[in-house]
Amino acid sequence: MKRVISILLATSIYVCCSCHKSKNEELRDILKEWSGKAVKLPTNATFVSIMDTINVDFDKYKFKIITFTDADGCIGCQLKLKEWIDFNHDIIKMTNGNVLPLKFITPRRRNEALFELKSTGYDYPVCIDIDGEFAKINNFPHENIFKCLLLDEQNQIVLLGDPLSNSKIKDLYIHTICERLGIDTYHNKNSEYRVNLGAFNWRESQATSFAIHNTDDDIWEVDSVYTSCECTIATIDKKIINPHDFAVVNITFKADKPGDFWREVYVDIKGTNQITINIEGNANQ
Numbered sequence: 237m238k239r240v241i242s243i244l245l246a247t248s249i250y251v252c253c254s255c256h257k258s259k260n261e262e263l264r265d266i267l268k269e270w271s272g273k274a275v276k277l278p279t280n281a282t283f284v285s286i287m288d289t290i291n292v293d294f295d296k297y298k299f300k301i302i303t304f305t306d307a308d309g310c311i312g313c314q315l316k317l318k319e320w321i322d323f324n325h326d327i328i329k330m331t332n333g334n335v336l337p338l339k340f341i342t343p344r345r346r347n348e349a350l351f352e353l354k355s356t357g358y359d360y361p362v363c364i365d366i367d368g369e370f371a372k373i374n375n376f377p378h379e380n381i382f383k384c385l386l387l388d389e390q391n392q393i394v395l396l397g398d399p400l401s402n403s404k405i406k407d408l409y410i411h412t413i414c415e416r417l418g419i420d421t422y423h424n425k426n427s428e429y430r431v432n433l434g435a436f437n438w439r440e441s442q443a444t445s446f447a448i449h450n451t452d453d454d455i456w457e458v459d460s461v462y463t464s465c466e467c468t469i470a471t472i473d474k475k476i477i478n479p480h481d482f483a484v485v486n487i488t489f490k491a492d493k494p495g496d497f498w499r500e501v502y503v504d505i506k507g508t509n510q511i512t513i514n515i516e517g518n519a520n521q
Contacts, residue, residue, distance in 0.1 A: 266377050267396065274391045275302070276373045283338075283361040286353055292361050297336035299413055300387040301327070303398070304340035304370055311343050317356040319400050324360050327410070329473065330447050330484050331417055339363065340370040386412070403480035407451055410482060420446050428512040433489065438519035441490040446513055448472075448503065449482040457506045461485065464500040467492055468515060472503065491519035 283292050294300070301324075305314045324337045339362040343349040346364055353362060363370070376382045386395040386409060394416075399406035414420075420431055433442045450456045456477040461470050469488045477483045487501055496518050503511040 266379065270377075270393055270396075272392050275385065275387055275393060277391065278363070278365070278369045278373065281340075281363045281365070281369070283363050284350075284353070285359045285361060286357065290361060292336070292338075294336070294391075298334040298389050298417060299331075299394075300336045300338055300391070301384070301399075301409075302338045302340070302387060303384045304342070304365070305383070306342045306368065306371075311341070311348055312352050315339075315341070315352055316400055317352060317358045320360075321356065321358055323400060323406075326482065327413070330410075330445070330482060331413060331419065332445070334417055335413060337361070340365045342366065342368040342371075388416070406480050407449070410447075410449060414447060420444075428514060430514045430516065431487075433515065433517035435518040435520055438491040438494040438521065441488055442517070443486070443488045444515075446485040446487060446501075447482050448477065448485060448511060450477040450479055453479050455479065458483070459504040459506045461501070461503050463502070468499045468501065470501045470513075485513065487513070487515060489515055489517075494519055494521050 277294060283290050303320075305311065320337070320339075327335050328337075337360045339360070341349045341362060342365050346366060349362075349364055352358075381396045381398075384396070384398040385393055388394050395405075395409060395412060397405045397408075399409040420429065429446075431444055431446060433444060436442055448456075458472055458475045458477065461472050463470050467490050470485055472483050472485050474483045485501065485503065489497075489499065491497060497516065499515045501513040501515060503513070505511065
């Protein structure tokens with residue numbers, strides 16, 4: 237049931253502005269039919285990264301974000317490679333490499349697609365799918381929302397829709413992936429959050445990551461990041477967090493003695509109060 241709800245949430249963003257109620261109902265019926273379905277990946281597909289052929293181990297990833305583009309129109313405009321490079325880099329870093337971005341491209345001319353990959357430096361797996369095998373073996377409906385899919389570890393559909401086309405869909409992708417991976421996310425500027433590191437040997441340092449997600453329409457500018465104690469080190473990967481983007485706070489704690497502990501990490505954002513991340517746990521013998 238949770239998977240069905242997620243898909244319909246993403247879909248409603250696309251269809252809510254339509255004037256034709258029957259079209260909305262038709263699309264929702266299609267999505268109900270497709271929720272939880274497993275997507276087939278071509279067994280003989282060859283993937284390239286920029287220009288080199290690469291091997292892709294699908295089984296090692298918890299999630300896959302798949303996009304496919306057909307030959308209609310300007311392929312460079314459809315691919316939006318520079319935008320995808322930024323999104324892929326951030327989501328992979330945020331999830332510790334648990335997300336695999338995949339592209340299937342069906343261009344009119346193979347060299348045209350290769351030129352786009354090389355000129356933008358797109359170094360994530362791409363299949364030049366001349367015959368459109370990926371779409372054929374899955375028999376996808378001819379709706380644009382099926383051009384981008386979030387799949388789980390079993391290749392089942394979790395979400396549909398392009399996260400680059402709509403900020404609400406982008407937010408939904410981030411929160412869905414983080415929730416299922418157990419990654420803490422934070423999207424309020426003026427509150428506190430708690431991270432429990434659990435029990436561990438006090439002689440071993442512990443590391444965790446925390447995602448600050450800007451769901452506002454304004455830019456968040458990070459002024460400083462600091463901690464309540466020298467035993468805790470925190471860094472942030474970017475100082476400017478654009479609307480509906482995120483930054484990752486990396487935190488390392490090293491106990492100076494056994495026992496329960498409570499430490500704070502502070503992220504100051506200009507023009508607002510602090511974001512406070514409370515770190516707790518038990519450093520035992």
